[in-house]
Amino acid sequence: MQSVILINAFEVRAGQEEQFKTAWHQVAERLRHARGFRSTRLHESLDPQARFRFINVAEWESPQHFQAAMQEVGEQLRATISYQSYPALYQVIAE
Amino acid sequence: MQSVILINAFEVRAGQEEQFKTAWHQVAERLRHARGFRSTRLHESLDPQARFRFINVAEWESPQHFQAAMQEVGEQLRATISYQSYPALYQVIAE
Secondary structure (H helix, E strand, O other): OOOEEEEEEEOOOOHHHHHHHHHHHHHHHOOOOOOEEOOOOOOOEEEOOOOOEEEEEEEEOOHHHHHHHHHHHHHHHHOOOEEEOEEEEEEEEEE | OOOOEEEEEOOOOOOOOOHHHHHHHHHHHHHOOOOOOOEEEEEOOOOOOOOOOEEEEEEOOOHHHHHHHHHHHHHHHHOOOOOOOOOOOEEEEEE
């Protein structure tokens, strides 16, 4: 199966950016060592008023690898990253 | 200046996927030849119920190059891609 791309758009209020980044780095550090992890890129909007202030785009070997990693860091993830977000798995269909 | 990443999340209702993809390809074909265009990747969610059924992630040389290209295809873009979307420019801040 083709690798999958996790795209997660975060709504982060003004003034919470640093707190978000600290929490994101903690979880990213854990996930980086999970089986099937390939890469991640955290994007910050140029416009501070953008609906989604941060968007993470990460590549995983398969949906199963991703779900297993989520299980593992589940609790910590929910506790540290308590921002409205819209995570979903995707496949690239056009380049 | 570092290149910028356009990330645009589209809400596309069930049954409109093919129509969306046709419209997206038409506009992408135009943008591909614009000055400062670097790359684009259209992502389709694995889950048909995902909030954002399609997300485009495109790299542009600068915000100015992107805005100039938008001006050029502006009318056509709005006419063909009439789906709720959340376009914004980003910079990669962590990998």
